[in-house]
Amino acid sequence: MKLDKIILIFLGVFIFTSCEKFEEFNENPNEPTEVAPSVLMPSAIRQSVNTMVNESFLLGNNIGQLTSKTLRTEADTYNWNAFPTVWEGLYGSLTDVKGVEMGAIEAGNELQEGAAIVLRSWIFANLTNAYGDIPYSEAIDGDNNTLTPAYDSQEDIYTDILSELERASNLLANGSGSIEGDILYSGDAAKWQKFANSLRLRLLMTASENISNAGNQFNNIVSAGNIFTSNEDNAILEYLNTFPNEFPLIQLKTGDFDAVALSETSLTVMENYGDPRLSRYARPDNDNYDNPEFSGAVSGAGSCGKSGSRIGAAYYNDDAQTTAESLGIGNADGIILSYSEVEFLLAEAAAKGWISDDIETHYQAGIQASMDYYQVNYTPYGYTDFNDYYNNSGVAYNEVTDIWEQKWLSLYFVGLEPFFELRRWYVESGMSFNGIPFLSAPCDNLNNNNLPMRFRYPGQEQSLNAANYNDAVDKLGGSNDINASIWLVE
Incomplete structure (x- = not known):
């Protein structure tokens, strides 16, 4: 009996000690429970930009008629589904952004926090611009067991994003710390601040019809500089x-790659001016950059003429044709927001009376900035330099739709902005293509020649977040429809 008790006591101590040891052994030092912002930041930037590059190729450029689909023409014909890769890709990257932001707050790193806020704001802006009301304030909050986040109104989202970008600008101007893992600006807080403020200008212009004091806010940002x-x-x-x-x-x-080609629409406009960006946006059919020849695919159904020049050398390597390296331009970048776009924003703001600057000065600067960025060669198009091109091509400023046209051309491969801007111009033109002289409804489209207003919510929301999804659809009028009215177009 005594021996049995001794054995049981010994086994109890052994099991208790073994459990403690097992827990120690079960902690894998190679899998930390917290990841540093320096590790998450490059992942957040890369994943979100990669998503938008892919969607510019598949959706943005095609909806905006800068390019045209030669196969699977759903984007061109307005036969739209939910485009779930947009939703999944951007929400997926927000997980890393939140990790950066929380880590920065915990460490008291205000500059890192500011940069994370800017990145978060840009990602959420893309999501709400595409879908309308979306999970925002409760999104990416699974660590607090918020697994079915509510949908915030687009108006509230815009209000908060603009406020958050202003806060980020202040943190980046006056905060302490450093921006670690920054593959966008190499830790330069001043450039992140300029990004924050320039993004505010974009969003104010996007929502200009719905924000009563958009002009005043825009003017204040421009006056403050940065x-x-x-x-x-x-x-x-x-x-x-x-x-x-x-x-x-x-x-x-x-x-x-060849499922997308240069569109007949953009080719017509660019050939009319002899625009040297043609040799950057597309490959000459004859592969002769000294005397280039191009063709354009019709935007719309596959029966409408789908033969067009291949996308430019910077976007894809093909050793059988002239390469980007041999042209001295390198492969393409992932464009989030450009100086060229900011100049066009300033030009249109001047045309609207928001700022007192000269319209043409900003308009001309926007075109030149785009030309310079793409390192164009003017000679094959009959010009000696930019001034020669501007003064003799017919592109000189005359009216506000000129700003739209040249901004449209500059938005090549800038995410979904070609769609977002086209939608704004369409709304400002009385819900019609008639006020946009360089565009028309795609051939044989399936939406009665009407531009869709939004992407559908993904089907997974209906099954995984049903109550909040249904509330959001009710606000759209009861249907998850591409023509449903969202706040930006009301």
Whole structure:
């Protein structure tokens, strides 16, 4: 009996000690429970920019008629589904952004926090611009067991994003710390501040019809300065030349890349001016950059004429044709926001009377900034330099739709902005293509020649977040429809 008790006591102590030891052994030092912002930041930037590069290729450029689909023409014909890769890709990157922001707050690193806020704001702006009301204030909050986040109104989201960007600008101007893992601006807080303020200008213009004091807010930002003033300020991700950090389209199969071609719409406009960006946006059909020849695919259904020049050499490597390297331009960047766009924003703000600057000065600067960024060669198009091009091509400023046209051309491969801007111009033109002289409804589209207003919510929301999804759809009028009215178009 005594022996049995001794054995039981011994076994109890052994099991208790073993459990403690097991817990110690079960802690893997190679899998930390917290990840430093310096590790999460590059992942957050890369994933979000990669998503927008892919969506510019598949959706943005095609909806905006800068390019045209030669296969699977859903984007061109307005036969839209939920485009779930937009939703999933951007919400997925927000997980890392939140990790950066929380880590920065915990460490008291105000500059890192400011940069994270700017990145978060840009990502959420893309989501709400695409879908309307979306999970925002409760999104990415699974660590607090918020697994079915409510949908915030688009108006509230815009109000908060603009406020958060102003807060970020102040943190980046006056805060302490450093921006670690920054593959966008290499830790330069001043450039992040310019990015924050320039993004505010974009969003104010996007929502200009719905924010009563948008002009005053825009003027105040411009007056305070610290916005983009040259191509050195561009918010772009410069890709490397090796997998997995190369331009996303480089990895495509040839057939997938050739499913998109230069559109007849953009070709017509650019050939009318002799625009030298043609040799950057597309490959000459004759592969002769000294005497280039191009063709354009019709935007719309596959029966409408789908033969067009291949997308430019910077967007895909093909050793059988002239390469970007041989042209001295390198592979393409991931463009978030450019100095060229800011100049067009200033030009249109001047035309609206928001600022007192000269319209044409900003308009001309916007075109030149785009030309300089793409390192164009004027000679094959019959011009000696930019001034010769501006003065003799017919592109000189005359009316506000000229700003729209040249901004449209400059938005090539800038995420979903070609769609967002086209929608704004369409609304300002009385819900019609008639007020946009360089565009028209795509051939044989399936939406009665009407531009859709939004993407559908993904089907997974209906199953995983049903109550909040249903509330959001009710606010759209009861249907998750591409023509439903969202706040930006009301």
